[in-house]
Amino acid sequence: MxxxxxxxxxxxxxxxxxxxxxxxxxxxxxxxxxxxxxxxxxxxxxxxxxxxxxxxxxxxxxxxxxxxxxxxxxxxxxxxxxxxxxxxxxxxxxAKDIISSFVSGIFLLADKTVKVGEVIEVEDIKGEVKKLGFRTTTLVTSDNLIVTVPNTVLSQNPYTNYTYFDKHRIDLEVILPLNVDIADFEKSLVKRISDLPWILENSNPQINVIEMNEEGSKLKISACSDEYSKIETCRLDLANEVRKLIGEM
Structure with a gap:
């Protein structure tokens, strides 16, 4: 015809x-x-x-x-x-890949597990979602690189959403000298870091003993914040408070 x-x-x-x-x-x-x-x-x-x-x-x-x-x-x-x-x-x-990406985009929208502004990681690619389209999702990495991910990748592979919840835990591992009492250190540190401006209200910082060796006690300090974008800054702030407290004891 x-x-x-x-x-x-x-x-x-x-x-x-x-x-x-x-x-x-x-x-x-x-x-x-x-x-x-x-x-x-x-x-x-x-x-x-x-x-x-x-x-x-x-x-x-x-x-x-x-x-x-x-x-x-x-x-x-x-x-x-x-x-x-x-x-x-x-x-x-x-065009099966294009159609598959289109359908995947619709499901991502319906599930609401990925939104613009959130930080996700899929297949070792971590970045902030700048655009969620029908076929692709655009991420901006911490190196300010733009990565375009087909929606089929998100629908077929596990991915991590770092900002889905408002509460974000900050962990820090430290070595406490043997001459410092763990109970006194915990009491003083919890009181000290509870006053930090980024600490989430109604969340209690926690200190757990991981192991003890000839160098001292290995502790894991955990605190919560609601500002994911400032997690590394908060971790440095927490480390500085620990350093000053150990020097005072």
Missing amino acids: NIFNVPQYPFLEFLLYTVIVLIVSTVLVRILAFIINKLAKKFNIELTLNYLFKDLAKYVIYIFAFVIILGMAGVDINALIVSLGVVGVTLGFA
Whole structure:
């Protein structure tokens, strides 16, 4: 079946109208993106949904633009749909990864286990989620590198979400000299670090003995904070308080 009819427009007119359609489509995409951003702020819609709505609007507009251009080129759209139905299985196999990523993106949105702004790690890649799209998820690592992860990777592999909860534990292992009493050290340290500004309210710092050897007592100190982005700074702060207390005892 020949799906190409006689073009409805001369080439130059077709080229002009094609450029106009593309410009209008691009403008519409930007206008809708602006409207979606405004609505997201007004109704406090999370960034994940914001990005997905904008992606959906963009795909719909560009698909309609493509259909319009085909019509102007003289393509019989009905015949094209029939032809695509015949080769649909072949195209499905060729695009199975794209389709799989698209479906995975929908499930990720529905599960709400990954959101924009959270810090996740998958297959030894750790970073903050900057964008969750229908096909891919964009991460920014601590080295300020942008990593694009197919959504199928997140759906098929275990991943760690470091910021899903508001409570984050900070662990620090130290060697306490043998001449320092562990009970006195624990009592003094708990009182001392409980006053630190980043310590989560209603959380009690804990000190556990891991082992004892000729060097001293190996302790694991645990405290909680609600600021994941400052965990390393908090750990340094905790280590400094431990150092000063050991020097005073």
